[in-house]
Amino acid sequence: MSNSDSTDTIGSDLQISQLRSIILGKNSHIVTDIVKKDARHIVGDVLTEALNDRQKQDGSVNKVLLPLVEKSVEYSVAHHSDKLVSSLYPLMGRLVRKSVTAFLTDFMEKTNQLIENSFTFKGLKWRFIAWQSDISFSEYVASQIFLYRVEHVFLIHRETGLLLKSVNSVSQNNQDADLISSMLTAINDFVGDSFSIDEGGLKEQLQTVSTDTFNLLIKPGPNALVVAAVIGNPPQKVNDQLQLTLEDIHSLFDNELNDFSGDNEPFQNSENLLQDCLLSEQKNTEETSANKPWFAWIMIFLVVIFIGFQMFKSWTNNQLAAKITLIENQPGIIVKSLNVVDVNTIELHILRDPSAILVTDWLNDNDLIINNLNLTEHQYYSLDPDILYARAQKTLSEYPKITALRTNNTLVLSGFISFFKMEKLLKSLEINGYKTGINLVTTSLKLDNQDATLTSIDSKKIKIQLFNTLIERISVMKLDFDLGSDNVTLPMKIQIKHLYSYVNQLKELASELDISFGLIVIGCSDNSGNKEINEVISLNRANNVSKILHDLGLDEKLMYVTGLGQIDIETINTSARKVIFNVIHVKSKA
């Protein structure tokens, strides 16, 4: 039995030896070949789990894969950029839109804040105070808007005082964070060594540092400090948050803090923890709403109202001025200056003919009611036909028997009038701008024979004076002829009619005054042409005129007609083609 047992033992040992030689010996390829055959399946079954386990164990998978992935991406960018772009395109579009939206939102918010804080009285005041205090406007605004705000948070290595990481509430980097960290540590060292040590053997520790702008809250830990720079008065919750963050950092970065040799790279991941400390609280909303630029809005509103009012006032003034300027269309009125101060105050300087319409009447006729009319009026004598006619009408109103007709600015008078009244009327009309032979026709004006005016005048002196006046009037009459002509034109005939009228009046007065008279009709000629012919022409001119007078009814016996020939006076000899008149009178012998 024992032999068989020993034989079995020897056999199994041999088998094991053979098996060992098969696996590990020269025939090991038999096993490895079989394993290789199924290697893909075997590894594929456990690959994911194995990678996960190894990553958990020492994190080496990431380290191995990272360069491979980087190389792959680099290769892909270099050789298959089209595919990469196509793959990333949908994502890139969204990312760009998101980035642009975020930028615009941030920009609008900052712009709104800037406008809000710049256009209020308070904003300007803050700007001035910030300038006076030599701090930036944004810092001052933050100090005014926030009850408190944590501006910066520093994580400082306690032993060396070196800055491990810092975060800021605004996007700008704090360039002095390193120096602040070191100086805080130096101050802390100074405090710790300079003041007494407490009962537990711990040194004094700086907790807060206050400046004009900041409160520095210092939370010391065994290996690191967390320091927060706070604007305003920080509440207890900031201290609590700092303490929590400090504890978390000590818990998460224990090894890194203990082994710190100057490399702050491992502490980059502490940013999220430090961000939690960037707390802030705004002042109450009522105060914020009070920050609305109501003052600026009121000012803008008032300015708009003022400008609108001024524009409306200017427009109405211009309208009124345009209306008032129409007064110039009235005859006998000239506007020298017009100043419309407002709708109720007007300064007007005009020239006005006394016969023209009154300014106030014209304003009333046109429904222009002006309370303060400062009118400066100067009189002038207008030659406007309408004004002349108005004056004539005024004069003619005293002569009810006379009818006046205005045609083409010429006044045609008709009716019966006494000799003296006619003289007076003609004088008045002449003063008023109507002159016989120019714009006044009196041919239809008949002497009123029934009028006893002449006879009623008893005064001999007056009659003599009238007699002389008529002679003067006849003496100044003259008829101008064309060169070489003895033809009596229509205007000459009108003058001859007047002459006839004067001679008739003279005849009446002469008989009353017992005076004999005769009318001398003298023809003249210039020195052009033959002298004998000129004598004939001059005589013909006088004869033609006397003939017309005779036709009108003047007795030939009262006329003496003569021709002077050419008038050899050097200054007039070229234009002496005239017929002139004179009256010779003598006291009757009887």
Next chain:
Amino acid sequence: MIQKKICLLGSSNVGKTSLVKQFVEGIFNEKYLTTIGVKIDKKVVVFENEQVKLMVWDIEGSDRYNPFQEKYLRGCSGYIVVSDRTRSSSLSEAVEIHMLARKVIDCPVILAVNKYDLPATWNWNDDGLQDHHNLFDEVFDTSAKSGENVENIFLKLVELMLKD
């Protein structure tokens, strides 16, 4: 980026602040202003293609009325002890300060014999200086005024610290 805290130690008026000013700002000022407490500057240097940010603690000079302040040495990665070749006593004081510093910290240390632009004092003994060489990792003659060896002394300290 690697950061290192380094300190400058030495007697009063040996030129510690001037060395730092020359190193950081590249300027020298004849006017003497005593440092109170500590003054801290920073400068980034490049050593073997690696940027190193140096936080330079310029510690006030120590004398009989103002004892050495070892508290500022805490966490220091290296320090420079400065002496003045125009004042031989400053060398023995530098050694003394170095001995005191050694008690609280063990790190690379360089001796800077400053004011090299001036003639040495009559009783300055270079042999005496040789005796102290083994106490320091390196000894440099420096001039804050001319800038001689200023950059080198800091770069050497960086080298020593990174190898440490």
